[in-house]
Amino acid sequence: MTVASPNDFQESLQPQGWLRYFSFSLDHKVIGLQYLVTGFLFYFIGGALAGVIRAELTSPISDFVSRETYNEVLTLHGTVMIFLWIVPVVNGAFGNYLIPFYVGARDMAFPRLNAVAFWMIPPAGILLIGSYFITGAAQSGWTAYPPLSITTPALGQVVWIVSVLLLGGSSIFGGINFIATVLKLRRPGLKLMQLPMYCWAMLGTSILVVLSTPVLAGTLLLLSFDIVAHTGFFNPALGGNVVVYQHLFWFYSHPAVYIMVLPAFGLVSEILPIHARKPLFGYTTMVYSILAIVVLGLVVWAHHMFTSGTPPWMRLFFTIATSFIAVPTGIKFFNWLATLWGGKLALNSAMLFSCAFIVNFVFGGITGVALAQVPFDIHVHDTYFVVGHFHYIVYGGTVFVIFASVYHWYPKFTGRMLNEDLGRLHFLLTFIGFNLCFAPQHWLGLNGMPRRVAEYDPSFTTLNQISSVGALLMAVSSLPFLYNVIVSAFRGQVAGDNPWNALTPEWLTSSPPPVENWIGEAPLVQHPYGYGVDEDSLSVQAATGRDLWSGAGRR
Amino acid sequence: MPIPSSLVTLLVGMALVLSGLWVGYNVNLLPLDASANAPVYDSLFRVLFSIGTILFLGIVGLVVFSLIRFRRRSGDHTDGLAIEGNLLLEIVWTAIPAIVVLFVGIYSYDIYERMGGMSSLNDHSAMHRMPAMETMEASVTTAEPAPEGMAPVKAPRVWGGIGTTAGEANVLPVEVTAMQFAFIFHYPEGDITSGELHVPNGRPVELRMKANDVIHAFWVPQFRLKQDVIPGQPTVLTFTPTKAGSYPIICAELCGPYHGGMRSTVVVHEPDAYDAWLQKNSPVAATVASAAGTPTA
Numbered sequence: 105m106t107v108a109s110p111n112d113f114q115e116s117l118q119p120q121g122w123l124r125y126f127s128f129s130l131d132h133k134v135i136g137l138q139y140l141v142t143g144f145l146f147y148f149i150g151g152a153l154a155g156v157i158r159a160e161l162t163s164p165i166s167d168f169v170s171r172e173t174y175n176e177v178l179t180l181h182g183t184v185m186i187f188l189w190i191v192p193v194v195n196g197a198f199g200n201y202l203i204p205f206y207v208g209a210r211d212m213a214f215p216r217l218n219a220v221a222f223w224m225i226p227p228a229g230i231l232l233i234g235s236y237f238i239t240g241a242a243q244s245g246w247t248a249y250p251p252l253s254i255t256t257p258a259l260g261q262v263v264w265i266v267s268v269l270l271l272g273g274s275s276i277f278g279g280i281n282f283i284a285t286v287l288k289l290r291r292p293g294l295k296l297m298q299l300p301m302y303c304w305a306m307l308g309t310s311i312l313v314v315l316s317t318p319v320l321a322g323t324l325l326l327l328s329f330d331i332v333a334h335t336g337f338f339n340p341a342l343g344g345n346v347v348v349y350q351h352l353f354w355f356y357s358h359p360a361v362y363i364m365v366l367p368a369f370g371l372v373s374e375i376l377p378i379h380a381r382k383p384l385f386g387y388t389t390m391v392y393s394i395l396a397i398v399v400l401g402l403v404v405w406a407h408h409m410f411t412s413g414t415p416p417w418m419r420l421f422f423t424i425a426t427s428f429i430a431v432p433t434g435i436k437f438f439n440w441l442a443t444l445w446g447g448k449l450a451l452n453s454a455m456l457f458s459c460a461f462i463v464n465f466v467f468g469g470i471t472g473v474a475l476a477q478v479p480f481d482i483h484v485h486d487t488y489f490v491v492g493h494f495h496y497i498v499y500g501g502t503v504f505v506i507f508a509s510v511y512h513w514y515p516k517f518t519g520r521m522l523n524e525d526l527g528r529l530h531f532l533l534t535f536i537g538f539n540l541c542f543a544p545q546h547w548l549g550l551n552g553m554p555r556r557v558a559e560y561d562p563s564f565t566t567l568n569q570i571s572s573v574g575a576l577l578m579a580v581s582s583l584p585f586l587y588n589v590i591v592s593a594f595r596g597q598v599a600g601d602n603p604w605n606a607l608t609p610e611w612l613t614s615s616p617p618p619v620e621n622w623i624g625e626a627p628l629v630q631h632p633y634g635y636g637v638d639e640d641s642l643s644v645q646a647a648t649g650r651d652l653w654s655g656a657g658r659r
Numbered sequence: 660m661p662i663p664s665s666l667v668t669l670l671v672g673m674a675l676v677l678s679g680l681w682v683g684y685n686v687n688l689l690p691l692d693a694s695a696n697a698p699v700y701d702s703l704f705r706v707l708f709s710i711g712t713i714l715f716l717g718i719v720g721l722v723v724f725s726l727i728r729f730r731r732r733s734g735d736h737t738d739g740l741a742i743e744g745n746l747l748l749e750i751v752w753t754a755i756p757a758i759v760v761l762f763v764g765i766y767s768y769d770i771y772e773r774m775g776g777m778s779s780l781n782d783h784s785a786m787h788r789m790p791a792m793e794t795m796e797a798s799v800t801t802a803e804p805a806p807e808g809m810a811p812v813k814a815p816r817v818w819g820g821i822g823t824t825a826g827e828a829n830v831l832p833v834e835v836t837a838m839q840f841a842f843i844f845h846y847p848e849g850d851i852t853s854g855e856l857h858v859p860n861g862r863p864v865e866l867r868m869k870a871n872d873v874i875h876a877f878w879v880p881q882f883r884l885k886q887d888v889i890p891g892q893p894t895v896l897t898f899t900p901t902k903a904g905s906y907p908i909i910c911a912e913l914c915g916p917y918h919g920g921m922r923s924t925v926v927v928h929e930p931d932a933y934d935a936w937l938q939k940n941s942p943v944a945a946t947v948a949s950a951a952g953t954p955t956a
Contacts, residue, residue: 171916245913251890252873252914340891346874347818347892380729382739389749411876411885411911413818413892416777420768427760431753437718438752444725447739451730459722466718470711473760477767479703479774482821483883486876486911551690552880554911557919561907636741 128223130215131619135222136201137517140510142222143193146229150184151579153177158541158575161568166558174558175243176236176260182246183264186360187271188229190502194367195313196222196278198509199306201517202374203282205610205617206300208291208626213284221277228270235263245556247353250327250338250346258331265328272317272324275363279313282306293628297391300608300632301384304391305370308398312359312366315402320356323349347413354405362401364498365465366394368505369436372458375512376440378606379455380447383633386439393432400429410481419478426476433469437462453527457508460535464500468493471546486556489549495542507534507585514589515603519615520596526588533581541574608632675717683709693906693927694882695899696774701883703770710759775897778822820886820895822865830897831858835868837875837888839914840921849941856925859933860903866896876911879925885911900927 160168242264244253329335336342338349377384406422471493544567602611834845870890878885886896910921
């Protein structure tokens with residue numbers, strides 16, 4: 105492959121300065137930040153939609169918005185948060201910014217494809233949000249199950265399909281790019297098993313994206329034929345089968361959960377060792393557990409359909425497969441705990457958000473293993489228990505990691521530090537608000553509140569109001585964060601090249617980095633986690649818990 | 660004399676397990692158990708809750724302990740210990756979750772079997788409605804009238820559900836039709852149509868469910884049972900109520916604007932009260948009582 109020299113860039117028509125961020129830039133760092141800021145814009149839109157839902161649910165009757173609007177809002181909330189916030193940010197934003205650094209490359213493998221992938225997102229997002237004001241948005245939930253999606257107003261549903269197809273296409277382009285970059289653009293001398301863990305996470309994620317997203321695209325195309333051309337693929341009145349849609353949909357949408365959490369696992373694996381001043385514990389098993397999650401993640405989809413038209417043997421197989429995904433996931437969590445053990449933990453915002461991620465995700469994982477058991481799921485499926493569970497996974501898990509990552513990499517993005525006091529305030533408000541919002545929902549689900557309802561049994565009012573207070577607190581928590589990231593960009597303390605004293609390659613250049621990442625040759629980092637006291641007198645085999653406890657052998 | 664750390668670890672572990680078991684067996688998060696499989700479900704819930712509590716408390720404890728014990732003191736710029744891994748530890752924390760997950764899987768399989776989940780749906784419905792020989796005949800000559808009055812000619816294929824009534828004689832069949840935004844219950848015995856489900860206490864009930872428009876789901880939290888009602892694909896749900904009372908029937912699958920209002924009630928009567936309800940509502944009985952009007956064919 106030919107690599108353009110820095111001089112070519114300066115002479116090109118590419119705008120320089122702040123205008124770069126609004127241009128068809130080919131620089132992976134610019135594209136990464138474009139993804140990040142766009143993602144945050146949609147996060148606040150999706151958050152406002154969640155606010156409408158929580159406001160409606162403060163009373164047991166449907167009184168805040170009309171019933172149709174409520175269904176539009178919950179459909180948009182789900183779609184925006186998944187396809188325009190979490191997937192683009194953990195994959196597109198951090199992937200584009202970090203992967204070329206980690207493999208020692210000057211850009212992604214396909215810079216133009218990369219820019220195309222990003223620029224598919226704003227039109228898709230504008231279509232989706234705009235559909236609410238112009239045609240009326242889709243009303244059938246982010247799952248768009250037929251026949252409901254065939255019978256609700258057609259125009260909004262078709263716009264929804266076009267928008268999701270665009271976003272899926274963007275995701276596939278990105279996935280191809282990450283696979284090619286990790287496998288083919290590694291700096292000579294850098295072996296696969298020397299890569300930072302985020303590269304492995306993105307490799308696994310991208311394999312899932314490339315394997316499963318086309319299935320969603322095909323399914324939605326068939327659904328749009330059913331709506332527009334009155335074909336009968338999923339229309340029972342014309343001999344179609346509605347359960348087939350569910351299988352095809354979840355064949356993408358369960359791996360989509362791993363597309364949202366695996367990159368978060370990778371980011372945490374980068375953040376923890378640096379702020380704990382210790383090597384990442386169990387690198388090899390971490391890699392294998394990512395690959396195991398990728399393989400198992402493809403064969404668990406029907407656990408979303410235990411109450412649907414599924415025969416007993418299928419329920420049993422997917423119970424076992426889903427339960428076993430807890431094993432590689434558990435390995436990762438125990439390895440992170442071991443990484444913390446005996447370290448020198450800096451209690452900054454990045455570390456606090458990462459540790460809260462561990463706590464939240466373990467909670468969500470435990471309810472997840474419970475939900476995998478058919479008899480348990482038959483009671484709580486499609487209830488607020490499930491709503492609580494997946495918000496613990498995607499918000500308590502992935503969104504907490506996104507915040508940790510912003511605190512961790514902001515100095516590299518901008519060259520300035522974020523204010524730590526505001527960061528800790530942000531953390532505290534988010535952590536309390538999040539748990540207040542979603543923990544009560546588990547009880548609501550167990551006791552009879554189904555999901556996606558605008559009206560409910562009056563005996564559930566108090567807990568719903570507590571949950572809404574939690575949501576309000578989460579909304580408030582974004583104020584110190586917003587103030588912090590905006591003001592610190594201009595007035596923050598100057599960070600220097602490597603404020604965390606880290607070893608991974610993105611820190612071995614200036615902040616913010618130059619166009620082609622390094623002046624001169626890319627560094628060869630063969631031990632990205634080589635922290636720790638090398639002259640330590642303790643051997644790994646001989647060290648006991650008491651030695652660590654008493655500090656024996658430490659200088 | 661300092662206490663050996665292995666002893667401390669052992670004691671902490673035992674305290675953790677005991678507290679998890681205590682919490683699991685004393686927790687009361689579920690609604691009333693009003694069907695035969697609800698207590699079975701609740702015992703699974705207690706086991707899952709105990710295991711979950713042990714895991715969660717253990718991991719949160721480790722995180723909080725690490726954050727306090729290993730926090731960086733001001734002025735300390737040294738690194739932690741350069742421990743990159745430990746094979747034995749990795750084996751332990753792969754094996755233990757695998758064993759736990761396997762145990763939970765086998766146990767929940769057992770629970771599922773006791774709830775009747777593993778009974779073969781279509782064999783059962785065919786057997787239940789007509790003898791095996793007649794099934795073959797019926798499938799060949801579908802135009803012929805029904806060999807027995809109450810069952811349809813050809814038992815429709817059942818696509819999902821939970822069936823426990825195979826081989827039981829005293830089953831009460833109810834046909835459920837879900838539509839936007841109501842459940843309609845039809846009793847083939849006595850030809851009663853009702854907007855509420857009335858069932859006698861202690862007698863197995865088989866719901867034969869179909870949907871007219873979109874997917875709905877039939878859920879009674881007090882029975883711990885839920886089954887989607889799918890257009891074009893009949894499903895069944897069987898249960899045996901064990902406590903008289905009124906419980907909500909909730910639609911659990913998004914079905915349109917009034918989804919949240921799609922609710923009904925299941926009334927579990929004592930057997931004699933159920934017979935009285937049956938008498939009162941049967942169109943035949945009503946005709947006989949008034950001795951007037953044209954009987955409907």
